Amino acid sequence: MDRNAMLNEMLFRMEEVFWHELSDCAPWKTEYVGIDFIQSQDIKGANEQEVIASCIERIKAAGLAEEVDFTISGKGILLKLRVRGCKLMLKETLLRKSGIKPYSCPIANMIRDQLIEKLGYETTYLADLAADEASGACALKVAIYATPEKVGEVSDWSKE
Amino acid sequence: MAEENLQDILEVMTSRKSIRRYKPDPVPDEMLDKILEAARWAPTGENYQPWRFIVVRDQETRNRIGDLAKVGSGSRMTAWYCLGHMQERFAGIQDLEKRAKVLKFMYSGEVSEFAKQSPVVIAVIGTLMEGSVDVPYDLSAAIENMLLMAHSMGLGGCWVHGPVAATRDARKFKEILGIPTGMGEYKVIAYVSIGWPAEARKYPRPKKNLEELVYWEKFGQTERPHHG
Numbered sequence: 001m002d003r004n005a006m007l008n009e010m011l012f013r014m015e016e017v018f019w020h021e022l023s024d025c026a027p028w029k030t031e032y033v034g035i036d037f038i039q040s041q042d043i044k045g046a047n048e049q050e051v052i053a054s055c056i057e058r059i060k061a062a063g064l065a066e067e068v069d070f071t072i073s074g075k076g077i078l079l080k081l082r083v084r085g086c087k088l089m090l091k092e093t094l095l096r097k098s099g100i101k102p103y104s105c106p107i108a109n110m111i112r113d114q115l116i117e118k119l120g121y122e123t124t125y126l127a128d129l130a131a132d133e134a135s136g137a138c139a140l141k142v143a144i145y146a147t148p149e150k151v152g153e154v155s156d157w158s159k160e
Numbered sequence: 161m162a163e164e165n166l167q168d169i170l171e172v173m174t175s176r177k178s179i180r181r182y183k184p185d186p187v188p189d190e191m192l193d194k195i196l197e198a199a200r201w202a203p204t205g206e207n208y209q210p211w212r213f214i215v216v217r218d219q220e221t222r223n224r225i226g227d228l229a230k231v232g233s234g235s236r237m238t239a240w241y242c243l244g245h246m247q248e249r250f251a252g253i254q255d256l257e258k259r260a261k262v263l264k265f266m267y268s269g270e271v272s273e274f275a276k277q278s279p280v281v282i283a284v285i286g287t288l289m290e291g292s293v294d295v296p297y298d299l300s301a302a303i304e305n306m307l308l309m310a311h312s313m314g315l316g317g318c319w320v321h322g323p324v325a326a327t328r329d330a331r332k333f334k335e336i337l338g339i340p341t342g343m344g345e346y347k348v349i350a351y352v353s354i355g356w357p358a359e360a361r362k363y364p365r366p367k368k369n370l371e372e373l374v375y376w377e378k379f380g381q382t383e384r385p386h387h388g
Binding site: 025028029030031032074077078116122123124125127128141143145148151152153154155156157158 | 227230231232234235236238239240241242243244264267268269325326327328329
């Protein structure tokens with residue numbers, strides 16, 4: 001039995017029914033998926049660069065993804081993640097086949113959670129998840145808000 | 161039921177608008193009771209009545225709810241603006257200065273901050289522990305009854321779901337009001353702001369024609385069959 005395939009198939013079914021029930025709200029409801037693992041890892045860091053790097057190190061060490069790169073721009077709000085070799089890519093493929101755009105990334109959820117838990121960030125939001133099943137990579141745009149005052153600081157992300 | 165009464169109900173429904181600006185005047189208890197009574201009589205699967213209502217008049221609590229709502233909506237809309245989605249959505253506003261003002265009102269989150277000004281906020285939550293068929297549906301029916309009753313008495317109201325839509329925000333909302341935070345205990349679906357309208361919005365609002373919405377006998381069949 002391929003245990004990873006089984007895990008992906010189960011997650012796909014859960015996400016499929018969540019989407020059916022909640023449509024565009026489904027991503028907002030699934031932000032806790034994945035956080036238990038990262039909360040067990042004693043992530044440390046004095047700033048966002050260190051916390052995110054620490055998360056990525058543990059994510060890769062656990063074999064959840066082969067590579068995760070990140071940049072922060074857009075007045076400090078835009079966290080871009082590029083994830084390659086993710087163990088959960090199959091669920092995205094299955095979702096797409098069922099007519100649903102992939103909408104939930106446990107790896108992004110882990111990083112978002114630790115920015116809030118370890119650095120006291122006000123909130124975060126998964127703004128875009130582009131899964132490319134052919135290349136095996138996902139490109140994510142995550143809005144991260146260190147303080148309430150950061151909400152409303154806009155820029156053009158197409159130029160970032 | 162007499163024909164004129166049916167027309168009255170439709171008039172209440174079609175003239176109702178979401179009101180986000182309120183006068184500071186208090187809402188009398190007897191009017192509030194009528195709104196809550198209307199909620200109590202909403203349809204509910206198996207008559208489970210899972211709804212519970214928390215009536216909030218306290219200014220400090222409403223301020224906290226308003227702040228939560230502002231960050232909740234603003235965090236999403238800031239991202240949508242940065243991605244260009246908001247500009248597409250409001251492209252219909254021809255006056256560029258006005259469009260920019262509206263967009264800033266949205267992405268700053270100010271659009272959702274009005275719990276601070278509405279004299280009453282009613283949190284609508286559902287118990288998940290006493291049996292229920294599908295809590296959000298029952299609660300939604302109760303909210304609609306509340307809004308229609310408020311409007312029929314000249315009050316304004318707004319159904320606010322966005323700020324409690326994300327799991328983490330819903331938890332913060334529960335903490336503000338002392339609601340048990342376990343995912344198996346109570347579900348927060350929305351809150352309803354109530355007060356005397358300080359804005360006169362145009363109505364009826366633009367709506368799709370029935371021809372776009374109704375099929376006859378089977379999905380996709382738009383031609384109305386002849387009866388009799």
